[in-house]
Amino acid sequence: MEKMASAVTEKEFYDEYFDSKQYIQTYLAQQSEFFDDLTEMFDGFVKIFTSGGAVEGNTLIQIFLPPFIYYTVPICDYFTEIIFAFPHDESIEEVEKWLKNKPDAMDLSDILKQGNCEEKLNIVRRKAKQVLKCDVLSSTPLSPISLPQADCLLLTHCMELFVTDKKTFCGALKNVSSLLKTGGHLLMSITLGCTYFMAGTVKCPHLCLDDEFVRNAVIEAGYVVVDLHICHRQLHKSYDVSDFAAICILKARKE
Numbered sequence: 575m576e577k578m579a580s581a582v583t584e585k586e587f588y589d590e591y592f593d594s595k596q597y598i599q600t601y602l603a604q605q606s607e608f609f610d611d612l613t614e615m616f617d618g619f620v621k622i623f624t625s626g627g628a629v630e631g632n633t634l635i636q637i638f639l640p641p642f643i644y645y646t647v648p649i650c651d652y653f654t655e656i657i658f659a660f661p662h663d664e665s666i667e668e669v670e671k672w673l674k675n676k677p678d679a680m681d682l683s684d685i686l687k688q689g690n691c692e693e694k695l696n697i698v699r700r701k702a703k704q705v706l707k708c709d710v711l712s713s714t715p716l717s718p719i720s721l722p723q724a725d726c727l728l729l730t731h732c733m734e735l736f737v738t739d740k741k742t743f744c745g746a747l748k749n750v751s752s753l754l755k756t757g758g759h760l761l762m763s764i765t766l767g768c769t770y771f772m773a774g775t776v777k778c779p780h781l782c783l784d785d786e787f788v789r790n791a792v793i794e795a796g797y798v799v800v801d802l803h804i805c806h807r808q809l810h811k812s813y814d815v816s817d818f819a820a821i822c823i824l825k826a827r828k829e
Contacts, residue, residue, distance in 0.1 A: 615763065615823070623648070635727050637729050650698045771815060
């Protein structure tokens with residue numbers, strides 16, 4: 575039976591029902607109906623990252639809900655250390671198991687083969703210094719942990735899941751931007767035109783956004799947009815797992 579948020583908040587819903595392994599099986603496995611779109615998104619992300627010169631520095635912070643470690647794999651050579659942050663305890667547990675290469679860890683092999691990135695897995699494991707709890711609705715998202723501001727902030731399919739309206743989204747973006755130093759770069763992958771997605775039998779809520787809103791929200795948060803790429807859904811396909819229209823990949827510099 576499908577479960578859907580009702581009187582609970584999005585955060586409470588994801589804490590209760592979201593299952594990382596179910597998500598991976600639905601979207602990241604090669605037999606997934608979503609797989610071709612995902613590989614196009616992966617290629618688009620790599621192109622955006624390197625456009626105008628690759629982003630690099632000491633520290634990369636990635637904030638995400640689904641365990642999208644594969645975004646980090648092709649760019650890991652450009653940073654000395656990587657910090658993962660999640661608003662969801664179960665995702666933290668899954669990533670920690672993956673970093674320790676445990677037998678029951680999530681399997682990302684299908685999508686990483688598409689990006690020719692399998693050889694970099696151990697680099698990510700070696701550079702990943704911390705896996706932290708993150709509250710995107712707080713002005714101090716990593717509290718009580720305090721870290722030096724990062725050179726790059728990577729946001730992958732997170733805030734649009736944990737907020738109910740656009741005003742709160744803009745506030746959350748400003749909150750997490752406090753983790754990034756001036757002159758540092760924001761990399762963002764965000765789903766557009768989406769009101770829900772399935773993770774197994776669970777129907778997960780999603781804030782519906784368009785690319786114009788995302789661009790303006792990033793500018794309002796104090797950035798200059800360097801590049802933006804949209805990967806449209808393959809229109810000949812009809813999905814039961816999500817009603818998304820496209821995925822937006824964005825690169826911006828903090829002023």
